[in-house]
Each structure stands twice: as structure tokens, then as C-alpha cells.
Amino acid sequence: MKVLIVAEIKNYTMNFGPQHPAAHGVLRLVLEMDGEVIQRVDPHIGLLHRATEKLAENRTYLQSVPYMDRLDYVSMMMNEHAYVMTIENLLQLKVPIRAQYIRVLFDEITRILNHLLWLGAHALDVGAMTVFLYAFREREDLFDCYEAVSGARMHAAYYRPGGVYRDLPSKMPQFQPSKKQSTSEINKLNKNRTGSLLDFIEDFSKRFPTYVDEYETLLTDNRIWKQRTVGIGVVDPDRAVALGMTGPMLRGSGVEWDLRKKQPYETYSDLDFKIPIGKEGDCYDRYLVRMEEMRESNKIIKQCIDWLRVNPGPVISNDNKVSPPSRSEMKEDMESMIHHFKLFTEGFHIPKGEAYAAVEHPKGEFGTYIISDGANKPYRLKIRAPGFPHLAAINEMTKGHMLSDLVAIIGTQDIVFGEIDR
Amino acid sequence: MSQSIKKQTQSLKSFFKKKMLSIDEDKGEITITFDQKNIIESLRFLRDRPEFDFKQLIDLCGVDYQEYKIAAQDEKRFCVVCHLLSLSNNQRLRVKVFADDDEFPIFPTMTEVWPNADWYEREAFDLFGLMFVDHPDLRRLLTDYGFVGHPFRKDFPMIGKVEVRYDPTLKRVIYEPVSIDERNNVPRLIRDEGTHRG
Secondary structure, three states: OOOOOOOOOOOEEEEEOOOOHHHOOOOEEEEEEEOOEEEEEEEEOOOOOOOHHHHHHOOOOHHHHHHHHOOOOOOHHHHHHHHHHHHHHHHOOOOOHHHHHHHHHHHHHHHHHHHHHHHHHHHHHHOOHHHHHHHHHHHHHHHHHHHHHHOOOOOOOOEEOOEEOOOOOOOOOOOOOOOOOOHHHHHHHOHHHOOOHHHHHHHHHHHHHHHHHHHHHHHOOOHHHHHHHOOOOOOOHHHHHHOOOOOHHHHOOOOOOOHHHHOOOOOHHHOOOOOOOOOOOOHHHHHHHHHHHHHHHHHHHHHHHHHHHHOOOOOEOOOOOOOOOOHHHHHHOHHHHHHHHHHHHOOOOOOOEEEEEEEEEOOEEEEEEEEEOOEOOOOEEEEEOOHHHHHHOHHHHHOOOEHHHHHHHHHHHOOOHHHHHO | OHHHHHHHHHHHHHHHHHHEEEEEEEOOEEEEEEOOOOHHHHHHHHHHOOOOOOOEEEEEEEEEOOOOHHHOHHHOOEEEEEEEEEOOOOEEEEEEEEOOOOOOOEEEOOOOOOOOHHHHHHHHHHHHOOEEEOOOOOOOOOOOOOOOOOOOOOOOOOOOOEEEEEEOOOOEEEEEEOOOOOOOOOOOOEOOOOOOOO
């Protein structure tokens, strides 16, 4: 006798990550699938949790600056910016105008850096390899700017409470001839590095719009790209606000909100730029918003270069309780010597109080909240990471989509685990 | 800017009157402290009334005031701090609530007011051991599977309590008490001198 077994098809559970190339780091998703359709997503995060906030409670204010680089490790200087701004608010410290312009310049360089990585990774996830290679070619030039100004390609620790660590260098570092590269090849590589850092950035800002055109040729009207992104992960504006979305995720849904315009910090109120917003709130609109943002950032960079060329001045506050005195002052002046010693052994103290300051990070609103009890270390530091509420919303964004769309949605959220897990 | 902050403080004062415990304005930021009792109702007012319109919960975090009790309401230990943002009025507000019991801190959940409070409350539960009543899914979020304790409490050591290693005889990863000592090169110092600016 034959027994006929009719299998009843039920939902099944599937693991996505933590070691998955499209998981952008260490994301583990537990998916409940009905066939190929996602019913529920349960993200398991914390695999990169380093307790930055707890560490900062045990370090002086200055020692925590490099930790900020390692939060969102693709937009390093912006993290530092929010942190030093909170300290400056608590101390009511004035930042010299030149330092403000340098910060804006490097904020926008960082925005381009971040968006290039997002673009490359997002396109690669969806299946377009070439964009990744193009994007990383330009990122290399921007890393050279980071290196010229701070000595480090990525983890700069360049922004300091009261300004920036040092002024822009007057000479751009150059490639040296070696056994592998002939002098003529080296000369070719050094062509745009003969002048100052500002000359190099200016040269980049002239080239950059054509690069964005290149990426757009590859993607914007590409049929496959559109099939994978149009109508995927739609968030309507009210829901985006309720879910705590900020930055391009919010603007992609058509909400005009940008801290650079609405609550301007540093010198953004004097600069001319536009805020691109989307209409449909899907992955494609968020892509368009970010592409436009890169062009706007490039405009801001140009304005900053023009200003910085003609306005020399101090780049860090002269309040020696917070910022170190110059080397030459230290050789001459006993008080400067004491200041320097106290600053780097004990650190500076922040009066009792609390403050929250936020910047328009490439991913959204990045803020830090510091409670001070008057000590040389924060009593409590809370980092408001923009990616955290975005990832929390992934269940809502993916419900009813196919498994392959999940990858596009992770890509559009611009997930970086350094900041989500902290 | 300071004008609008004053106006906002006034309107909050006149609306909440006795429903709030205190309101404080410092360096352009407003902090309002609520009682546990009618917190959810007050938060709803903050969200829905057009003069406040705090539609977005920017951040929610726990704070342990164990070593800094003078700053807390009635020297209580645990506190939840919310940062709210109103897009239409372009204003920010900080809301504080303290737990009545230091041993077993309980808070009402804010997930019904702002849906993104979900993960923030899970994080606060994980790191500080704050209990959110009626939270739909109060699991640990950031720490390891099977983690014991609440690492961001002030009485939890910075180096942790356990360390892991692979044991070749047992052929699995095992947990042991930490073998390192806490290192602190810069002592924590509170000084009033030298902090005044001039």
C-alpha cells in the first residue's frame, strides 16, 4: 500500500549573516520566510559592540576623540565633529572662523567619502561591479586629503575641542620614484600635487562632477538598477518621522529636513547649497537624493576653498585651558609649559551640566549627549547613531518583499556597524 | 534663538503646570522632568498638540546616577532621558523620568507614543537593566547571547567580569573570570578652579 504524503508548506526560518558579503559588516538577520517572501526580520546586532560610551567615561575628553573615528568608520571626521561640538557647547567655547570653514570643508569631503562607499557597496550588492571600482578610485584622492591634513588616511583625530589640530598644509605630499615606477610615471601621478592641499582639493572638485556623471550613466537609467530599486522599501513621510529616520532616509521620503539648513552650525548659514528631496520614498529616490547631495557637497567645498585661500588666521581657540599652546610659546613661557603639562596629563575639566549637539552626518543626525559632573572625564556619554533607528525599521521596510530586495534595502539604509553597535 | 527658547519654556510651563516636576533651561536647551505617574499622557500631549508637535523621538537612553546623585531628582539612581525633535516648530526638548525604586527600576514603555522607542528601550534594558512595562519584546540587544549583568551600570567594572577562550581539551569556548587588572592612568578629578572662562 502506498501512503501519499502531502507536505504542508509552512514558514521557515533562515539565517542571514553575520558573515555575508551583503550584510555590510556583522549583521545577523533571522528571517521568517514564506517561500521567497519575507514575513518577519529580526536583526541580531551587537557583534561589534565595544562599549565606546563606557570607555569614554574612563578616559579624558581628549582621549575619546580617536574613539569617535571608529564609530562610523566611513565618515570619520563627522563623528568627531558632533563630539567636539558638544564639548564646545558645554564650555561655551568660541571656535575661530577659519577652523569652522576647515571643519565644513572636511565635513563635505567626508560626506562624499561616505556616499562613494555607499554607492559602490549598494551597486555591488545589487549586481553592478563597475561602480564599486570607480567609487574607490575617487575615495583614494580624498583619503590623500585626510592624510595630508592629519597624518592618517582614515582615523584622523583632527577635530579638537576649540578648533582643528593644525592648519592646512601648504605643500601636498608627493609620490617618490622607486624601482617599480619610472620618473615619468611619477611625474604624471604628481601632476595635481605640485601645489598646496587646497590646490589639490580644488583640482578634485573640478574633476568630481564629471565622475558623478559617470556613475549616473552607469545606474540612473539602467533598466536592471531601476527594476531592483524602484518601488522597493517604500516609507511614507509620516512613518519615516515616527520611526526616527533622519538624513537621506527621511529626505528620500520627501521631508525637507537638513540640520545644515534648519539648525545651522559652524558656517553653513553663509554657504549656498540646496537640499535635494525625493518623492516616492523608495530605494531609487534615496539613491537620487544621495547622488545630488554629492554634487551639492562639491559646491560647498568650492566655496570653502575660495574663503580659505584669502582668510588666514588661527585654527584653534587660544584658550590654553582647553587647547594646547604652540611649541614656540612653550619654550619661552612658563605658564604655557604648565598648561601643556596639565592638559596632557590631567585633561581639561568641564563644569557641571549636560548638552546635546548634533550634526548632519551623511547617514542622518549624529549627535552626542554628555553629562558632566565637573570632572576631567564625562559622567555619561550617549552617542545617537543615525543607523540605529534605520536598522530597527528594517522589519517594516522589508515585509512582503522578496529575499533579494532585502539586500537592496540594507544597501539603501547605508548600514555601518561601527555606529550601530557602538 | 534664545527668544524662541524662552517662549517655548513659557508655553511648556503654562501647559503642564503641576504635571511636571521641573523645567530647566540651560545653554539653549530645555530639560523637562516628569513624574512616572502620568508620563505617557504627557508625552502624548507633547507629540500631538500643535504648539509642541514633537513627532520624532531622536534618542532615548538610560543614565545611572549612582556616583552623582546630587544631580538627580530626590537622589534617585536610574533615569531615562529622551531627546525629542519637532520638525514643524524646529525645536528640541529633553525629557527626563526617574525610576522610583533603585533596586528594581521600572518605567512605562514609550513604544506606543513613538514606535522607534522599541530598540532604544531594549538597549537601555540591556545596558542598565531598566524594565519597561508592556514593552512588546524586551530582549537584550547589544551584549552577547547569555550575557550576565548590565555593563553600563556604574558598579560594573570597565574590564568586565568574564573572559572567553577556546579550551583545546574540552574542544569548545569557555568562560572564565577575568585575569587582567583594571588600568587607569588618569584619575578622575573634579575641580572647580580652572573651569571658569574669562
